Amino acid sequence: MTDMNSSSPSGSTVAEAEAFLAAHPEIEAFDIILHDANGIGRGKIIRRHELLSFYKSGRHLPISILGLDICGEDVHETGLIWDQGDGDLRAWPVPGTLVPLHGTNPPRGEVFMTMYTLEGEPMTSDPRHALARQVEALAAEGLHPAGAFELEFFLLDPERDQYGKMQPARDVLDRRSSRKTEVYSVDHLHGMLPLMSDIYAGAKAAGIKAETLISEYAPGQYELTLHYREDILQAADDLVRLKRIVRAQARAHGVVACFMAKPNEDYAGSGMHLHVSMLDDAGKNVFVEEVEGDWSETIRHAIGGLKETMGESMLVFAPHANSWRRFASNSYAPVSPSWGVNNRSVALRIPAGDIRARRIEHRPSGVDASPYLVAATVLAGIRHGLQNRIDPGPETTGNGYDAEGGGKIPADWREAIEAAKASDFLKFALGEDMHRTFTAIKAAEYARVMRTVSEVDFDLYLHTV
Structure with missing residues (x-):
């Protein structure tokens, strides 16, 4: 005691x-x-x-x-x-x-x-302890997860448009507005530099290495990448802290930072991709292959475990009603538990790059998910694959949205809740108390949404039925 x-x-x-x-x-x-x-x-x-x-x-x-x-x-x-x-x-x-x-x-x-x-x-219902428990279990097996999250988000105008829709924030520099998909436009970023400079300053004060900034694939959408951490608990801390920094600095500049997974039905949603690798006790990355492109059994088994457990884990990766609007073909959000190399249409991607930095990019999670629970579930999936030497099957090449045989994920939020409640794996991943707490909260939120009469109801039915 x-x-x-x-x-x-x-x-x-x-x-x-x-x-x-x-x-x-x-x-x-x-x-x-x-x-x-x-x-x-x-x-x-x-x-x-x-x-x-x-x-x-x-x-x-x-x-x-x-x-x-x-x-x-x-x-x-x-x-x-x-x-x-x-x-x-x-x-x-x-x-x-x-x-x-x-x-x-x-x-x-x-x-x-x-x-x-x-x-x-x-x-045991504290999410940070759920992640710490998986980290400790891996350490007992001689493995130490390293990783980093990507942060995608929208900057929105505090006022809605004439149709009641959220609209992209005007540039804080000169109040210029754009409703275009300014993907990878560097000039577009310049209009938000005063805000972004404050975000970087906030990250620096907090000891976070916020790195690359890009304009993403929707009007008003941005992405910040984070420095890779050898302590995945610290990587999760970085993500929740950076969200708080972005929200506070956006508010100070008169705009709204939005971390909904899908704030606009016509454009891409916001993900929270987790890049993860595994180090042994000597600090060697065990995912690295001996011959480039000839994937190690370790990374294949890790992917196999993540594939096999993805369906029953989707509630962790997509925890809210809005989360499920993000999953659509050709949307840069995965729709099946597929894997591939240098391919953004799959759920589990091996990125191109230096062989020494070999890692898995786990792509299903929305930015509205808890990074602690996401990381705990991903690590448990990797452990499951390594312990049972699970073969991930052939990689997906080309368009992953057209691929067949990759397995399925739940069709909607309710199905995901039922799958999570019945999942022995998720109890293993989160611990029984955290599993009970999380699924009970999600069931209560589902009931709240289903009993709420929304504007959609009036739009569809008021004058027609």
Whole structure:
């Protein structure tokens, strides 16, 4: 049992907080953030003088904070509300996540936290612990996952158009507007450079290496890539933190950052591709083949496991009603568990490039998914493939949307929920408690959507039936 008064079960130290306060005398307050099953940051804002106490003793938070739906409503079926008397557990700082925030007035910092029982054991409905458990299991097998996420998002005007539709944000530089698909246009990026410069500054302050910026394949859509991490937990932290930075800086510039998977039915949606490789205890990438293009058994088995488990895992990769609007042929979103080389029409892609950087690009996830649960599920799929030496079958060449025999994914959100609820693999991937929590939340959200009378109903039926 951990002594709560003297030792943090997360590994955080008071010395880290003391050094930070000494280095940043200007900071007056801190956002302390716990990420729930939907990836939403929940927590508190504490004052400067409270930080050391947080590092010394943690912070009591209600267990129900991890049983909330997308609207912040209790989901009783998680077993985390009145079954537990809505009691408190204790959240502790995540080491290395204490950073200053860029452009706040007065100056603020932030730190991530993760939940533990009062006895100091990991709280098993915390998504970060689900990922940590898979990382630890791989380490016991002599493997260490490395990776990075890609962040796609839209920048939208706060005002809708005359038809009630979201519209691309005007350039923050000179208020110029464009409704064209400015894909890979460098000149188009220039109009957003003041905002993007603040995003890069925020990332730098937070210790994140945000890298390449592109204009993506829809009006108002952009992509930022992140530096590859040898610690995949840190890669997930980078992604949720960068989303928060983008949202805050966009708001400061008078535009809306949108992380819906599909905000516009006429254009491509936003993905959250995960690039992942596997290192052995000596730091060697075990996915690397001896002869370029002659794929190693290791990477083939990893792909085989990801293919075999993809269908029952799709709720993790596409967790919301809107997520399922992203999947359409010729949309750069995969529609079957296919794999291929240097091919963006498949779900599992081996990118072209330096053989030493051999990796799998996992493409099904939307940007609305939790990176912690996505990474946990991907790592579990790789473990499943390696342990059972699963053959992925022939690679898809050419147009993956026309390929046959690659298997199926659920047809819609409801089917994905039912597949996830019945999945023994997903219980293995997330842990039984996280699996119960996540699927209960999704079922409750599905019920909420289905009982809501939307504008679509009136548009289709008001004057016709």
